[in-house]
Amino acid sequence: MVFTACDLTLARLTIVNYKLETVYDTMVKPSADVIDYNTHMSGLRAQDFIGVTTTLQDVHEWFKTNINADTILIGHSLNFDLKSVKIVHSKVVDTADMFSDGGKKPGLKSLAEKELGKVIQVTGKGHDSAEDARCCMQLVQKKVNWRE
Numbered sequence: 636m637v638f639t640a641c642d643l644t645l646a647r648l649t650i651v652n653y654k655l656e657t658v659y660d661t662m663v664k665p666s667a668d669v670i671d672y673n674t675h676m677s678g679l680r681a682q683d684f685i686g687v688t689t690t691l692q693d694v695h696e697w698f699k700t701n702i703n704a705d706t707i708l709i710g711h712s713l714n715f716d717l718k719s720v721k722i723v724h725s726k727v728v729d730t731a732d733m734f735s736d737g738g739k740k741p742g743l744k745s746l747a748e749k750e751l752g753k754v755i756q757v758t759g760k761g762h763d764s765a766e767d768a769r770c771c772m773q774l775v776q777k778k779v780n781w782r783e
Contacts, residue, residue, distance in 0.1 A: 636677060636719055639667035645719040646672075646679050648694060649764040651772055653781070657765055659701070662687040663694060678762050691721065698722060709771050711743040730774045743767060750774055 637646040644667070650659040662679075664687045672679050698720075702708070706726065710716050713729045731740040734750070747753040747770045755770055756762050775781070 636715075637665060637669050637673050637679060638671040639665045639669055641667040643673075643719065645691060645694070646677055646684075647764045648720065649768045651765070651768045653772060653776070655769045655772055657768075659697060660765060661689045661694070661697075663689050663691060666691065676762060694720060695722070709775050711746075711767065711771050712740070728775055730771050733775065733778055743770060746770075746774060750777060 636643050638644075644665050645663045646665065647662050648659065649657060652658050662683060664684065669681070669684075672681060674680055702724070704725070706724075707728060708717075708724055708726065709728045709730070711729065712731045713727050717724060717727070730743065730746060734741050734746055741749075744756045747755045751770065751773055753770065755766050
């Protein structure tokens with residue numbers, strides 16, 4: 636997400652399936668002027684948006700075509716992501732809640748290291764939405780003892 640003159644807005648969206656295959660990955664052109672690319676968190680820079688034409692409306696159209704009421708969305712602190720995409724969905728699994736001990740919710744970076752032995756979100760590079768999406772799926776699969 637990036638900061639615009641209006642608000643914090645969606646800048647990249649990545650969706651993976653249970654096999655960790657990317658099924659949708661797009662940069663999203665902000666509808667207002669970007670005032671901060673939030674690079675330390677988003678991993679995005681101005682040059683990443685050169686030639687980007689996908690709008691939030693395009694993302695909504697993709698959702699209407701590919702996501703239905705029975706689709707389970709998985710993510711970390713998913714409420715923020717859903718708010719940025721401006722959609723409401725009833726079937727969600729949030730790894731921040733799933734791994735919470737009732738107190739402060741754990742960050743994805745610490746969960747990845749503790750539960751999966753993975754180092755993600757390396758300092759200076761920011762988040763990679765594809766890496767974060769795969770990590771969330773792996774965390775859920777581990778928690779429910781998923782076997783294909």
